[in-house]
Amino acid sequence: MVSRAELKEELTKAGIRPSVQRLAIFEYVRNSCQHPTAEVVYEALHDELGSLSLTTVYNTLKLFVDAGLIQMLTIDDTFRCFDGDCSNHAHFLCNRCGKIMDFGIKKDFLSMVEGLEGLEITDAQLYLKGFCPKCSKK
Amino acid sequence: MVSRAELKEELTKAGIRPSVQRLAIFEYVRNSCQHPTAEVVYEALHDELGSLSLTTVYNTLKLFVDAGLIQMLTIDDTFRCFDGDCSNHAHFLCNRCGKIMDFGIKKDFLSMVEGLEGLEITDAQLYLKGFCPKCSKK
DNA sequence: TTATATATTTGCAATGGTTTCAGAAATGAA
DNA sequence: TTCATTTCTGAAACCATTGCAAATATATAA
Numbered sequence: 001m002v003s004r005a006e007l008k009e010e011l012t013k014a015g016i017r018p019s020v021q022r023l024a025i026f027e028y029v030r031n032s033c034q035h036p037t038a039e040v041v042y043e044a045l046h047d048e049l050g051s052l053s054l055t056t057v058y059n060t061l062k063l064f065v066d067a068g069l070i071q072m073l074t075i076d077d078t079f080r081c082f083d084g085d086c087s088n089h090a091h092f093l094c095n096r097c098g099k100i101m102d103f104g105i106k107k108d109f110l111s112m113v114e115g116l117e118g119l120e121i122t123d124a125q126l127y128l129k130g131f132c133p134k135c136s137k138k
Numbered sequence: 139m140v141s142r143a144e145l146k147e148e149l150t151k152a153g154i155r156p157s158v159q160r161l162a163i164f165e166y167v168r169n170s171c172q173h174p175t176a177e178v179v180y181e182a183l184h185d186e187l188g189s190l191s192l193t194t195v196y197n198t199l200k201l202f203v204d205a206g207l208i209q210m211l212t213i214d215d216t217f218r219c220f221d222g223d224c225s226n227h228a229h230f231l232c233n234r235c236g237k238i239m240d241f242g243i244k245k246d247f248l249s250m251v252e253g254l255e256g257l258e259i260t261d262a263q264l265y266l267k268g269f270c271p272k273c274s275k276k
Numbered sequence: 277t278t279a280t281a282t283a284t285t286t287g288c289a290a291t292g293g294t295t296t297c298a299g300a301a302a303t304g305a306a
Numbered sequence: 307t308t309c310a311t312t313t314c315t316g317a318a319a320c321c322a323t324t325g326c327a328a329a330t331a332t333a334t335a336a
Contacts, residue, residue, distance in 0.1 A: 037322095051285080051286075053285070056286070060285095092254075095260065104251070105252070112243055114241060115242065116266075121267070124265070129261040130261065131258040177293085192316095193294095200295095
């Protein structure tokens with residue numbers, strides 16, 4: 001859990017004015033171990049911030065993604081979700097329960113890809129799908 | 139280039155009746171080095187198959203994906219495209235020109251991911267983004 | 277403080293890719 | 307041929323996302 005004060009400073013450093021809504025959304029995504037969709041973020045903060053609109057959630061998440069503060073996942077093509085952790089890691093989606101899990105990746109994993117010479121890589125996503133241990137047993 | 143006869147047999151083996159439309163769509167996606175969207179497939183085959191509908195293209199592509207004959211890429215969340223090559227390879231999307239390129243991956247690249255024990259993995263996609271050599275120079 | 281400008285949020289309507297639907301056409305079996 | 311099944315089609319529905327313009331909040335200047 002990161003404190004609000006720290007998150008506030010991080011937003012300011014990124015040149016984003018920390019409004020009440022922005023801070024709440026940032027805190028939620030950053031401290032969530034889940035990988036919430038815009039809809040989920042909206043539902044979660046709806047009570048706390050009575051007047052919050054879904055549009056604001058979409059706009060704000062996009063703002064954060066563009067600033068590199070969070071990342072957007074498209075592991076499942078039917079929805080987009082967000083991850084407050086921008087460090088290098090793979091995502092696994094369970095085909096049965098729908099849970100998304102994080103897994104660390106060794107730093108030089110791009111050496112496994114052939115012919116990348118001359119390419120300027122700004123983003124890398126490794127998406128895995130299958131069955132998680134719980135669902136696999138059934 | 140794979141012949142129609144071979145493609146026809148492959149469809150039959152997969153339990154899919156090789157109708158004129160299906161065969162044409164299968165041939166197009168398999169023999170395309172691009173990564174066409176449903177829309178592109180439709181436009182390309184529109185003349186050859188006058189009566190083809192976009193719905194049929196969507197249905198058919200989905201049918202092929204479910205049968206494991208082709209794969210769907212969601213490297214760019216704003217559109218879905220298809221790849222007739224199901225072998226293990228990474229995809230790179232150029233942020234400037236929008237071109238999607240293929241790159242081979244070493245077989246044991248999943249060894250770079252930590253903690254996968256107990257997981258049953260059915261699919262793995264590595265999506266890279268950045269700038270291709272041409273666009274990088276500018 | 278008040279006035280003014282700028283930034284942010286909101287609600288609603290529109291967008292557009294995708295899917296669904298029911299009927300029509302084609303196909304295969306008997 | 308007839309019947310059942312599969313496949314195809316066009317139109318309509320769906321729904322996450324975005325665009326827009328008005329409303330609100332915040333910062334700056336006077």
